[in-house]
Amino acid sequence: MMRSPAAFPSFGREVALGLQAAVRRWPLALALYLPNLVLGLLSALPIFLAGEALGQLGPWTARLAEGDLANTLIEFSALRQASPPAELRAAGGDLVWALLLLALGVLAQGTAYNLLAGAVLGRLAGDDDVTFGSAFRRWAGPMFWFGFLALMVVLLAGTLGVVLVALLPVDGSASLLVKPLLGLGWFALLNGWLEVARASMVARSDPRALRALGRAITLPGRVWLPAIVLWLLLGLVGALYLGLGGSLAVAVPGALALLAVAVQQLVAFAGAWLKLARLGIALGVARATAGPNLATSSASRRYTARF
Amino acid sequence: MPYPHRRLSALTAALLALCLLLSGVPSAAAQSSGPPGGPQSDVASYQIQVTLDPQSKQLQGSERITYRNPSADTLTELWFHLYLNAFRSPDTQWLRESGGAHRGFAAEEPGWIKVERLALADGGPTLLLPDGGDTAETNVRVPLPKALGPGQTLTLEATWTAQLPRVFARTGYAGDFFMVGQWYPKLAVYDRGHWDSEPWHANSEFFADFGNYDLAVTLPQSYVTGASGVRQGETANADGSKTVRYRAERVTDVAWTAWPQYQAVDRQMQAAGQTTQVELLLPASEAGDAERHLAAIRAALDAYGTWYGAYPWPKLTVVVPPEDAGGAGGMEYPTLVTTGSNGPTRGLPGIDNGIYGLETVTVHEIAHEWFPMQVQSNEAAEAWLDEGFADYLTTRLLGRLYGPDRSVLNLPLLRLGYVNQQRGVVGSAGVEQEPLAQPSWQFQSPYTYAATVYGKGSLALLSLQGLYGDERFTAALHHYADVWRWRHPTSADLRDALAQALGQNLDWFFNSFVFGRDVVDYQVGAITDGQATVERVGEARYPVDVRLDFADGSSRLERWDGQERSLALAGDGKAIAGVAVDPEERITLEINRLDNTRLEQPALAPALALADRWLAFVQMLLQLVGQVG
Numbered sequence: 057m058m059r060s061p062a063a064f065p066s067f068g069r070e071v072a073l074g075l076q077a078a079v080r081r082w083p084l085a086l087a088l089y090l091p092n093l094v095l096g097l098l099s100a101l102p103i104f105l106a107g108e109a110l111g112q113l114g115p116w117t118a119r120l121a122e123g124d125l126a127n128t129l130i131e132f133s134a135l136r137q138a139s140p141p142a143e144l145r146a147a148g149g150d151l152v153w154a155l156l157l158l159a160l161g162v163l164a165q166g167t168a169y170n171l172l173a174g175a176v177l178g179r180l181a182g183d184d185d186v187t188f189g190s191a192f193r194r195w196a197g198p199m200f201w202f203g204f205l206a207l208m209v210v211l212l213a214g215t216l217g218v219v220l221v222a223l224l225p226v227d228g229s230a231s232l233l234v235k236p237l238l239g240l241g242w243f244a245l246l247n248g249w250l251e252v253a254r255a256s257m258v259a260r261s262d263p264r265a266l267r268a269l270g271r272a273i274t275l276p277g278r279v280w281l282p283a284i285v286l287w288l289l290l291g292l293v294g295a296l297y298l299g300l301g302g303s304l305a306v307a308v309p310g311a312l313a314l315l316a317v318a319v320q321q322l323v324a325f326a327g328a329w330l331k332l333a334r335l336g337i338a339l340g341v342a343r344a345t346a347g348p349n350l351a352t353s354s355a356s357r358r359y360t361a362r363f
Numbered sequence: 364m365p366y367p368h369r370r371l372s373a374l375t376a377a378l379l380a381l382c383l384l385l386s387g388v389p390s391a392a393a394q395s396s397g398p399p400g401g402p403q404s405d406v407a408s409y410q411i412q413v414t415l416d417p418q419s420k421q422l423q424g425s426e427r428i429t430y431r432n433p434s435a436d437t438l439t440e441l442w443f444h445l446y447l448n449a450f451r452s453p454d455t456q457w458l459r460e461s462g463g464a465h466r467g468f469a470a471e472e473p474g475w476i477k478v479e480r481l482a483l484a485d486g487g488p489t490l491l492l493p494d495g496g497d498t499a500e501t502n503v504r505v506p507l508p509k510a511l512g513p514g515q516t517l518t519l520e521a522t523w524t525a526q527l528p529r530v531f532a533r534t535g536y537a538g539d540f541f542m543v544g545q546w547y548p549k550l551a552v553y554d555r556g557h558w559d560s561e562p563w564h565a566n567s568e569f570f571a572d573f574g575n576y577d578l579a580v581t582l583p584q585s586y587v588t589g590a591s592g593v594r595q596g597e598t599a600n601a602d603g604s605k606t607v608r609y610r611a612e613r614v615t616d617v618a619w620t621a622w623p624q625y626q627a628v629d630r631q632m633q634a635a636g637q638t639t640q641v642e643l644l645l646p647a648s649e650a651g652d653a654e655r656h657l658a659a660i661r662a663a664l665d666a667y668g669t670w671y672g673a674y675p676w677p678k679l680t681v682v683v684p685p686e687d688a689g690g691a692g693g694m695e696y697p698t699l700v701t702t703g704s705n706g707p708t709r710g711l712p713g714i715d716n717g718i719y720g721l722e723t724v725t726v727h728e729i730a731h732e733w734f735p736m737q738v739q740s741n742e743a744a745e746a747w748l749d750e751g752f753a754d755y756l757t758t759r760l761l762g763r764l765y766g767p768d769r770s771v772l773n774l775p776l777l778r779l780g781y782v783n784q785q786r787g788v789v790g791s792a793g794v795e796q797e798p799l800a801q802p803s804w805q806f807q808s809p810y811t812y813a814a815t816v817y818g819k820g821s822l823a824l825l826s827l828q829g830l831y832g833d834e835r836f837t838a839a840l841h842h843y844a845d846v847w848r849w850r851h852p853t854s855a856d857l858r859d860a861l862a863q864a865l866g867q868n869l870d871w872f873f874n875s876f877v878f879g880r881d882v883v884d885y886q887v888g889a890i891t892d893g894q895a896t897v898e899r900v901g902e903a904r905y906p907v908d909v910r911l912d913f914a915d916g917s918s919r920l921e922r923w924d925g926q927e928r929s930l931a932l933a934g935d936g937k938a939i940a941g942v943a944v945d946p947e948e949r950i951t952l953e954i955n956r957l958d959n960t961r962l963e964q965p966a967l968a969p970a971l972a973l974a975d976r977w978l979a980f981v982q983m984l985l986q987l988v989g990q991v992g
């Protein structure tokens with residue numbers, strides 16, 4: 057299965073190798089899952105306290121836990137004129153804390169991901185002797201900078217895409233289907249492009265984030281179409297995961313809290329692994345686009361030999 | 364303006380009015396007299412011939428009116444509604460009050476009606492109209508050349524021209540679509556000693572006597588038509604037009620619609636032991652929702668008919684206006700209603716079927732076929748007697764069909780009940796203290812009007828239902844409908860009819876919420892030394908259940924009459940774990956339920972369940988963050 061070093065690497069083959077690496081090194085998903093769990097728990101603690109306080113005032117906590125949000129929250133419009141009981145004030149304070157921790161959690165999750173992504177990619181791409189710690193030290197800085205640039209790109213290009221989609225002359229119920237789909241498609245492409253840019257830094261051992269973004273834009277013509285199809289496909293998988301995972305987490309009755317927690321953790325871990333798989337695939341695309349001179353990295357040769 | 368009641372002498376009425384003015388207390392706390400002699404189903408009858416000019420959007424009409432003086436008084440004048448004049452120019456009273464818009468639809472083109480001739484029939488003298496019939500008024504006084512004694516009948520003839528507005532505030536055209544309502548010179552009501560001389564206001568609806576209508580509409584042959592009453596036939600005319608005839612009996616009005624593109628669905632329905640011919644008229648774009656409408660129509664005819672007496676007419680026409688004529692939607696006429704669609708979510712898989720907007724409007728409008736189309740209260744002076752009733756019927760029916768907690772929205776992650784929505788509307792509009800029985804035109808805004816008469820009105824009836832139970836209260840309302848069908852009841856008449864049927868004095872309820880400004884507000888006080896206290900914060904003394912929960916898992920339910928400011932409940936030696944006022948949430952008028960319950964110890968399980976839900980939400984959200992870039 058060895059190919060000529062002078063030939064262009066095969067797109068499909070490199071992508072498959074990347075995916076195989078994600079399967080083989082599945083424990084790497086823990087690195088992406090654990091921050092999610094810790095930040096989630098931090099924000100859930102004040103909600104638990106709020107639930108205790110609110111529960112002393114009637115069935116509100118149980119109803120909220122059962123997902124009956126609108127019917128329950130409407131009762132709070134009565135607060136306009138009444139002086140709220142102490143428990144309600146306490147619950148309100150807890151809610152503020154939870155929201156604050158959630159906002160901080162979003163920031164922390166983004167930061168953690170950017171710090172960890174290089175290490176994960178390094179392990180996916182590298183020799184067994186490239187440790188997680190050494191890859192982390194090598195890539196944390198460049199990837200943090202890349203994450204900042206990527207955020208700017210997402211904000212600018214994402215907003216532009218949303219505005220363009222909103223301006224499309226489609227009306228009625230069709231627009232409710234078509235516009236979100238187009239918006240999701242746009243974000244899937246954007247996301248795929250950014251992931252390949254990130255992966256190309258590790259694939260080429262090049263820590264320059266701006267250059268990585270440019271490289272991903274100027275993909276060789278032969279991989280454009282497969283890359284776009286792949287990114288849309290991954291976007292679809294991601295959307296399905298969020299939909300199904302969300303439904304599954306909600307489907308367990310609130311009364312069975314422990315079971316619900318367990319199911320949710322499985323779902324969250326599956327999500328983390330999905331992210332790992334995306335990084336592996338992005339690595340494959342980055343390699344496939346690298347051209348004959350740089351293409352067949354030592355790592356991919358090794359996978360070829362192994363599998 | 365407060366209106367006096369029958370059998371109050373003029374002096375008493377004047378004194379009462381003065382007292383009310385001085386005290387600021389709303390009208391009509393006086394005892395009503397009970398129903399007059401017999402049903403009044405044949406007071407004002409009309410034979411109307413009308414020709415539609417689709418180009419100019421004008422109507423040429425002639426009508427023959429037979430009017431029987433239903434009162435014990437001798438009448439020396441008549442009053443006529445000329446509703447379309449409300450849209451004559453931007454400075455009409457109606458358009459100034461409305462700010463030029465109605466339910467979100469703007470007034471774009473004028474409408475008006477000119478009466479060319481009004482005379483006693485068969486060569487009788489011409490009657491004098493203000494400004495020769497070309498007036499800006501919506502309600503005009505016409506002196507009679509000869510007094511009309513009690514029970515006497517007169518016949519009038521009128522010819523008139525009407526300009527329909529671009530569809531707005533229920534009536535008008537949109538391209539070649541026509542919804543024609545409030546469109547002909549129409550007699551006002553003489554009741555309880557006075558003419559209804561109030562002009563048409565932006566928040567006001569209508570009030571009319573019962574009678575029989577023969578309607579003949581001439582228009583191009585390409586048009587599909589629908590109208591109040593039963594279709595009598597159609598003749599082709601030599602000039603290429605056609606004339607369609609309808610007859611409606613024991614009704615207060617007729618409206619009609621015409622559009623070449625209507626699809627018609629006819630269905631014979633068995634409901635509440637009665638056969639009703641239902642005609643659904645809708646645009647092709649709405650055809651996919653036809654079965655949803657028909658199911659809602661059947662459910663409404665069956666439920667309302669079972670609760671308050673079967674639908675009394677042979678036919679019901681339900682109109683779904685086209686998309687560019689939304690201003691025509693959601694309106695009731697005798698034996699004809701207009702409804703609407705779910706709009707942008709139409710046909711959206713997994714979503715649209717869980718949004719009951721379409722059903723809500725359809726069953727609300729059909730509820731009006733009982734209140735006020737059979738029980739014709741004054742919709743302008745006491746709108747809650749028809750809108751509050753219609754929304755109450757809607758709440759009951761939708762709750763039965765879909766579940767009370769999801770009768771507005773029933774989506775996977777979002778559900779909302781109609782009662783809760785109304786509680787939210789009343790709370791957010793701040794109309795808890797608005798008396799229900801006040802004239803539509805005295806409300807501060809369309810929003811406070813709607814929140815009061817629809818929202819608080821239906822919550823009031825639901826609260827009574829909660830107090831007396833579904834069966835007893837349904838029977839009591841049925842009694843009210845039976846006594847006042849084909850008549851003109853007031854809030855006081857409703858009070859007396861309900862009191863009679865329930866065998867209870869309901870003055871406290873009506874004085875608190877219908878005529879007065881009281882609110883229901885209970886709260887739990889302290890739990891100390893084996894004793895719990897509940898308190899009445901609001902002025903209304905509403906009988907309420909109080910439940911004591913004990914540490915050993917048992918509980919005790921008591922009924923408190925709410926007369927005192929507080930009630931102490933002894934645990935009788937058992938440790939009290941919690942106390943709840945109105946634990947079944949029967950009093951939908953209760954303005955604040957957040958202080959109705961107190962537990963001594965926080966419950967762990969619901970808090971854990973809630974925290975887990977939050978955890979799930981946060982983890983999914985953070986995944987989303989992690990998925991990007």
Ligand SMILES: [Zn+2]
Pocket residue numbers: 695727728731749750753
């Ligand atoms: Zn209504």
